[in-house]
Amino acid sequence: MMLQKIKQRNFFGFSTAGRDQWKLNGLTLNFSGKLKKYEQDFRNDYFERSLSPFRFAILLAICFFDVFAFLDAWLLPELKYMFWIIRFGIITPLLLSVLVYSYTPAFKKYMQPLLSVIMYLTGLAIIVMIIFAARVAQHYTYYAGLILIFIFGYTFIKARFIYASVAGWSIVASYEVAAIWMSDTPLQILVNNNYFFISANVVGMFISYFMEHSARRDYYMRKLLEKEQDKVKAANNALEKRVQERTRQLTTANRDLKKEIEIRKHHQQEKAKLEQHLLQLQKMETIGTLAGGIAHDFNNILTPILGYTEMALEELSEESVLRYDIEQINSAAIRGKDLVQQILTFSRQVDFDKKPLKLDTVVHEVMKLLRASFPSSIEIRQDLDKATGTVLADATQMHQIIMNLCTNAYHAMMKGGGVLEVKLDKLELDGKQVIGSVRLSKGAYVRLMISDTGHGMDQRTMERIFEPFFTKKEVGSGSGLGLSVVHGIVSNYNGAIEVESEPEKGSRFMIYLPQHSEEEISGVTATPRKIKKGNGSILFVDDEEEITFMGKRMLESLGYTVEIRTDGLTALEEFKNDPNKYDLLVTDQAMPKMPGTELIGKIKQIRPDLKTIIITGYYDSVPRSDIERFQIEDIISKPIILSEFSELIRKVLSNKHMKKAS
Incomplete structure (x- = not known):
């Protein structure tokens, strides 16, 4: 109706519709009335x-x-x-x-x-x-x-x-x-010019008037058209809502059915995945138990080697020709002890102690071990900044991280060879960087970069590499736990790990660890510490006969009187014969007939004030509750190093003498 009214025009082209629909100011042409808006x-x-x-x-x-x-x-x-x-x-x-x-x-x-x-x-x-x-x-x-x-x-x-x-x-x-x-x-010129000026001005006014009037009319027509379009759109929306309402129940039913199918499928996939993970965990548990057993036996082998070499070094003079050879044997045995710690780390049978550590030393040691096992087709490059300071970390865990990443690089270049590059430097972060989805706090950081030129990874693989059990290696070649363990260790150190990789271009792993201000605490060195001698009577118990003989010689060389037994039962009988004869009991924990803690418990019932030291392949094998209940003075791990053993015995016996004096 409004469109019909607006089309009614007079001789001059103005609309003759009702004033409420089309009303303009006659002079300024402004919209007026209801159209003023x-x-x-x-x-x-x-x-x-x-x-x-x-x-x-x-x-x-x-x-x-x-x-x-x-x-x-x-x-x-x-x-x-x-x-x-x-x-x-x-x-x-x-x-x-x-x-x-x-x-x-x-x-x-x-x-x-x-x-x-x-x-x-x-x-x-x-x-x-x-x-x-x-x-x-x-x-x-x-x-x-x-x-x-x-x-x-x-x-x-x-x-x-x-x-x-x-x-x-x-x-x-x-x-x-x-x-x-x-x-x-001249008057004629003035009249002539005025005629043209006024005529042109009047004609121009009419043209301008009709142009603006037409522009306003077109604008108003567009507004009316928009209103009609809105009405049509509203009608369409109402119709669409009615259609949606009619189909809602069917859509809901289809969605519920689809959801039920997806849930059932997801449960089946999760069940299969959990079964696979359970089998993998059982496999890893078996391997871990086997590794722990091997480490225990290896400790028993290393104990006499370290003991006898240290005693030999005590006997040899500084000028002796044999001293260098014995020191090399002792150094090799200490490296073997570190290897045992790595095996125990794998089997989760050792606790970790974070200390200030220089990473360049750790990297150098690991690369020295790896260089011999890598083929000549893989070139190893090192760029280690020795001025990076220290990080607060466990040396064994850092060994594990570097070994794991380098081993992965080796597998990536195993077929075609390439370059393994290890770089160590330091940098300052302002607290705004997000590295590996972790926002690191402001401060100094030590950065360890391990890169290879192997087959690389695509984006999808990079998103999953830190997931437990995820691996791209062939069945039997990897557990899928390596990088997840690395990620966990780095996170525990308040650090971050970042990965860059492209298919066929290689990979780069960058580890950021907070720089520590202290100097490195003295680590394991090939030179034994000073051996401290003493006196007193010691009962030494171990199921390995070689270790008991070695222990007897070690302790006697320190000035102690020593009785040895190879099982807990005979040791208990020996102690019952003369309880006051001994100042100290040193016993192995893992013995077949009677564990060390049980032996200590029975002996403490006879003589509660007796000092005791327990020997173990790994600290977790001795329950903390037993340590507190039987008041075990200290624990020492295998393989036994004479200098550490002598210092520990002196400390335990000194505490006894102090109590007597008081």
């Missing part, structure tokens, strides 16, 4: 639609205004320089400035007043030329320039009716003042 929106719309035509019109006006400069030189050569100053020095820069200003946000607010001003100033410039042409050369043809000003002002530059009309009549008024009072214009 559209006025600001129309102005914004008019600005957006007029901006490009306005810029083109300004450029066209500059061209027309400047191209007539040749007429100045032809018709009025005596005034050409003055007229050129007006054209090129005043009006052209003015128009260009407005053109440039149109690219700023503020132009929108001042566009219409500016159009009125430049229309008037350009007309005023033509009036100045008309007056001077009449004064100097009695030339009266320049009035035609104002006709072009009216054409541009009322049509091309998109000035609204009210602004264009004000500028147009201001130009006519200015001409009348200049022609009558500032020059001696």
Whole structure:
């Protein structure tokens, strides 16, 4: 209905519809009545639609205004320089400035007043030329320039009716003042010019009026069309909701059925995965138990080697030819002890003690071990900054990390060879970096980089490499636990691990650990510490006969009186014969007939004040509850190093003497 009303027009093209539907101010053409709410929106719309035509019109006006400069030189050569100053020095820069200003946000607010001003100033410039042409050369043809000003002002530059009309009549008024009072214009010329000026101005007003009226009508038609479109859209939405309501139950049923199928499928997959993980855990538990047993036996082998070499070193002078050979044997046995610690780490049968540690030393030791096992097709490069300071870590765990990453690099280059590069440096982080999904705190960090030129990894593989049991190796070649353990150790040290890799380009693992300010605590060295001697009676018990003989010799060389037994039962009988004979009981924990803790418990029932030391392959084999219940003074792990053993015995017996004295 509204669209039909708006189409009813009178002779002049105005709508004859009801005032409530189409009402404009007769002079300013502003929307009025109920349509007043559209006025600001129309102005914004008019600005957006007029901006490009306005810029083109300004450029066209500059061209027309400047191209007539040749007429100045032809018709009025005596005034050409003055007229050129007006054209090129005043009006052209003015128009260009407005053109440039149109690219700023503020132009929108001042566009219409500016159009009125430049229309008037350009007309005023033509009036100045008309007056001077009449004064100097009695030339009266320049009035035609104002006709072009009216054409541009009322049509091309998109000035609204009210602004264009004000500028147009201001130009006519200015001409009348200049022609009558500032020059001696003949009456015929004055009447002729006024006829053309007023006629052109009136025609321009009608054109501008109808142009703006049409623009407002088109705008209002678009608004009505948008309303009708909204109604259609609302009807479509209502229909769509009805369709959705009709199909909702079916969709819900299908979704529930699909969800049930997915849940059942997921449960089946999880069940299969858990069964696979259970088998893998059982396998790893078996391997761990086997590794722990091997480590225990190996400790028993290393104990006499370390004991006898240390006793031999005590007997040999510094100038002895054999001393160097014995020291090398002792050093090899200590490396064997470290190897046992790594095996126990794998089988989870050892606790860790974090100490300040220099990583360059650890890396050097590991690479020395690996170099012999790597084929010649793999080149090993090291770039270790020795000024990185220390990190707070466990040496065994750092061995495990480096060994694991280097072994993975070896597997990646096993077929085609390549370069294994190990780099160590330090850097400062500002607390904003996120490394491996971990935001590290501000401070100094030691960075260990291990890179290879192997087959690399794709993005999907990189996202899963730290998952337990995930491995790309062949069945039986890997457990899938290595990198997950590495990740866990690094996280425990408040560090982070980052991976970079591309298929066929190799991989790089970067480990960031907080730098520690202290110097490295003395580690295991090949040179034994000073052996401390003493006196007293010791009962030494171990199921390995070789260890009991070695223990007897070691302790007797220190000045102690020693009785040895190879099982707990005979040791208990020996002690019962003369309980006050002994100052100290040293017993192995893992013995077949009677464990060491049980032997200590029975002996403590006879003599509670007896000092005891228990020997074990790994600390976790001695329950903490038994240590507290039987008041076991100390524990020493195999293989026994004479210097450590002598110091421990002195400490335990000294505590006994202090209590007696008190």
